[in-house]
Amino acid sequence: MAHPEIRVFNTMQQAKVPLTPITPGKIGIYVCGPTVYSFVHIGNARTFTSFDTIVRYLRFRGLEVRYVRNYTDVDDKIIKAAHENGEDPIELAARFIREFQADAKALHLLEPDVSPKVSETIPEIIAIIEKLIARGAAYAAGGDVYFEVRKYPGYLKLSKKHLDDLVSGAGERELVLEAKRDPLDFALWKAAKPGEPSWDSPWGKGRPGWHIECSAMSAKYLGEHFDLHGGGLDLIFPHHENEIAQSEAASGKTLCNCWMHGGFLDLEGAKMSKSLGNVVRLRDALGQVDPEALRYFFLTTHYRQALSFSDKQLADAETRMEYFYETLRKVDERVTGKDFGKGAVHGEPEKFLRELDEAMSDDFNFPGALGALSGLFNEMNQLTDKPPVKDKALVGRSLVALRDVAKKASLALGLFEDSPQDWLLRRRDRQVARLGIDVKKVDEAINARHAARAAKNFEEADRIRAELKGLRVEIMDTPAGTTWKVTSELSA
RNA sequence: GGCGGCAUAGCCAAGUGGUAAGGCAAGGGUCUGCAAAACCCUCAUUCCCCGGUUCGAAUCCGGGUGCCGCCUCCA
Structure with missing residues (x-):
């Protein structure tokens, strides 16, 4: 290159x-x-x-x-x-x-x-x-x-x-x-x-x-x-x-x-x-915010520019990191341990690395590099959730290629050094600890809701969802089962 | 007083002559039993103000206004 x-x-x-x-x-x-x-x-x-x-x-x-x-x-x-x-x-x-x-x-x-x-x-x-x-x-x-x-x-x-x-x-x-x-x-x-x-x-x-x-x-x-x-x-x-x-x-x-x-x-x-x-x-x-979120926050402004420390921007940074890691987790899940053969990939994964490179080569334009990341992660999400092509091997190869690009970007910027699973769980643990959420009760509620759903008692299921939401716990039903996360503190 | 920086949407922030990246928030949609996540769409005729140069300026020049920093230990 x-x-x-x-x-x-x-x-x-x-x-x-x-x-x-x-x-x-x-x-x-x-x-x-x-x-x-x-x-x-x-x-x-x-x-x-x-x-x-x-x-x-x-x-x-x-x-x-x-x-x-x-x-x-x-x-x-x-x-x-x-x-x-x-x-x-x-x-x-x-x-x-x-x-x-x-x-x-x-x-x-x-x-x-x-x-x-x-x-x-x-x-x-x-x-x-x-x-x-x-x-x-x-x-x-x-x-x-x-x-x-x-x-x-x-x-x-x-x-x-x-x-x-x-x-x-x-x-x-x-x-x-x-x-x-x-x-x-x-x-x-x-x-x-x-x-x-x-x-x-x-x-x-x-x-x-x-x-x-x-x-x-x-x-x-x-x-x-x-x-x-x-x-x-x-x-x-x-x-x-x-x-x-x-x-x-x-x-x-x-x-x-x-x-x-x-x-x-x-x-x-x-x-x-x-x-x-x-x-x-x-x-x-560091006791309050994830280290990589802090780093992301630093990188949102060019290094020579003044940066104002702000809880709002810090929370935004953490939201953004969650998006990145959630995406990586999804892609890992889709791609790990599978062989998609050799052949063409969709789009041009290297394009995002080139954008990052161009931004960084120009006096280390951190925000510009972050902009390139947006395109990269959007593409990963599109391919996992709404693939524009039917060929599954092609999608798989493309995701592998995009994940490779993300890894290279990670090396260049010092972001995404954790495993997605670890990062996401650690973040949740931190929020749980801060808000004093009773994890056991959450699990029980999820089980109760599961039973209600199985019985098609959606009224009860929704009641439980609403109840948990009041505790800032958001339930997510996925093909792999029901998981939960803590809702953002500012939007809650 | 000397020197330097900055002023771009509700918020954050790139862009230094060719017709406003990106993120957060917001609104609408797809998906979903309902949600969440994700995706799609919308969201600055305009870049602090006034002049000037130019075919063309957020970008260059002149003049204002406002904020900040260094000149003393400080990343």
Whole structure:
């Protein structure tokens, strides 16, 4: 299958550019991971899901992707949080790394190929800082080391800001630090204070500043020049700007070919952030909604666009996932263990994959890809319920082909990773638990209704149906017997 | 103040010059003893407003209005 060219929006150029791997067939991507001082929130989850999907799609395209996502486990906020509850900072960080991994697993995020930690990259960090000092880009001052912003000509090329605006716009910010030559210079290395984690260095005991760790870790695992670098919008300045300055001043090379930034997840119209306190933890969300429904919800909006967290849209997402899984279940039932022989198939199953591919190749158009899924699943349902052709073998072959396409789409998007049966039952269990439905009573009622129907007592059968409906239980008579589901909470 | 983004149906959301994808909701129909599910049909002469360019604009240009973000820790 001939694929369309992949084009990616590059923040540096503020335009979509063709993705041309530095090494043909391979992609190195670095995504700024969490600072592990507490549980991640659903805004973090959205960004990580976006890049997770991007990595999956690139692999779907046959590219060999090396995916690096770090843990920032040495940081002011970690130290502060640790002091507040009398915990060792490194241990607190390790604890929240484990929590993050549990959340990531629950959300079906891919394990990155490398997940480096700052605490395990100290020698490399020191080496870069030494190099920067040797090159005259940085200077040591009383146990601290600072990057000298005005000596690096490319500073602010990513964020399109201007040095003088930064100074005048600084407001109440404490820009002036005696040791700095310029208020805008930023710390590469901070002299140790009592009670802080610290490491020996040529400048005495201390720890890395924010930013430098990413320069060191990306260079260590992807080299000094790699393909893609991702993170949330808010990292453009200062984090990525400073990363570029450090890395490029040290190596003399372009850090990465393309800078990608994910949009925010808003909560009631306002940006969600830990510092504002208006956060929904990923863990709590996962307790309420199916992980793939959450993922589907994330994918309903383009990754660079703002997304508003909404219960209504989340419920829609789950409804939609139910449709997908119900369809897959039906198709599996029809097709599993059967041989339909070889030959032609109805329609053009690959068309939907091509549509998905076209959408995703154009700067990872998630909603466009979801649109392709609609056609695919509609076709599957048509063939199972209202086949437009009589030839049963032909229908069977077509369903197999469509299911194959769905599997490939699943690989590219990270959806439908469960078995349909499991997913549907798990969803029902979750709803049953939430609503406190008595499953035994439901079964008894269904049996009673069955008896009434057998006796053609439809009045009684309908009464039972209505009674269950009042409990948000919907009865479904199928050729295979009577099953039931919980009705949607919003439409109930 | 500097920089950037967004405004498309009741709701969500693609689409960046060629005559408005998709989803949810809603209404009608097929199927069903009745339902559910599924399928079919309907649902924006119009894309925040005002000008302009063009044979042609939701898409480009100019000017407004509104919302949001970054410039300070933040995905």
